[in-house]
Amino acid sequence: MLNRSLKLDAITALEKTHQRYESSAASVTKEAEKLMLTRKRCSEQVIVNVERYINQLANSPKQFDRSYDEFKAEYRAFDTLLEEIKFEAEKADFKAGGSAAAGVSAGVATAAFAPSAAMAIATTFGTASTGTAISALSGAAASNAALAWLGGGAVAAGGSGMAGGGALLAMANPVGLAVGVAALVGSGFFARSKNREIAEKCYTRRKEIEVLDAALxxxxxxxxxxxxxxxxxxxxxNSMLTWLQVNAPEDYLDFDKDAKDKLAALVNHLRSLTPLINQTVKR
Structure with a gap:
């Protein structure tokens, strides 16, 4: 048939590009979850250890107290956001078999729709379509912002907004716009179109996916x-704290130079860590 090989080559190229995109999307979700877990460990372990040390240190310098207060405030905001996103995600039933994922075909990586993935994406990419940081939102608003990101952004910004996010949950990709081969095939386009037209459509879709993959x-x-x-x-x-707990006196007024240097190093790490707690990644 005329242009049959052109069509087959175009379909093959589209499928390969889509597979790469799905792999990239899965990697982004996995790394976002790792980042979320690192931040949770900081919240659940590092901040507890610092607080314990502050409570037993007499006459701690104001500089230390101020840095710790900022550190604690950032983690309080992070913890609150995690809880709210988890609640909203579970309520929306992101998990496979729930209403949001109904119709997902067998073999799809449905684990990507778990609340942990939604939480990771919200805390990693954290900007709502309005430009408001997700950490400044709460509850359903934060969850909706995450869904809008999943769907490719606000409609006003050229994205598909919440509608796109909902559609995405019924497809395979946890991040970005879902422009899969299945959607193209399922539309009946292949059955009723000419070979060249099919090839051109595949080429256009492949280029769209390549752009998204580069962003991922x-x-x-x-x-x-x-x-x-x-x-x-x-x-x-953790390293500075361990040293101070073992070697430093319990009163800051009795610190020698080494102890003061270690405490200063701890404060510097706190100052550097604090802005990273809720820092987001551009999509």
């Missing part, structure tokens, strides 16, 4: 860099 790759690098920086400063805090 950039986000992936940014997420890993942010996670590494967060872990580095958390490790620094």
């Amino acid at each position: 790759q950039a986000s992936l690098a940014d997420i890993r860099e942010l996670n590494d920086a967060t872990q580095k400063h958390a490790d620094g805090i």
Whole structure:
């Protein structure tokens, strides 16, 4: 048939590009969850250790107290957001088998729709379509902002907004716009179109996916860099705390130079870690 090979080549190229995109999307979700867990460990362990040390240190310098207060406030906002997103995600039933995921075909990575993925995406990419940081939102508003991101952004900004987010939950991809091969095939387009027309349509879709995939790759690098920086400063805090707890007196007025240097290093790590707690990645 005329242009049959052109059609087959175009379909094959589209399928391969889509597979790469799905792999990138899964990697982004996985790394976002790692970042979320790193931040949770900081909240549940690092902040507890710092607080315990502050409580037993007499005459702690105001500089230390101020840095810790800022640190604690950021983690309080992070913890609150996690709880609210988890509640809204569970209520929306992101999990496979629930109403939001009804119609998902067998073999789809439905784990991507779990509340943990929604929480990770919201805290990693955290900007609502209005430009408001998700950390400044709450409850359903934060959840809706995450869904709007999943769907490709606000309609006013050229994205598909909440409608796109809902449609995405019924498809395979946890991040970005769902422009899968299945949607193209399922529309009946292949059955009623000419070979060249099919090839052109596949080419257009493939280019769209390539752009999205490039954006995902950039986000992936940014997420890993942010996670590494967060872990580095958390490790620094733990290291300084361990030294101080073992070697320093319980009254700051009795500190020698080494102890003061260690405490100063701890404060520097706190200052560096604090802005990373709720820092987001551009999509």
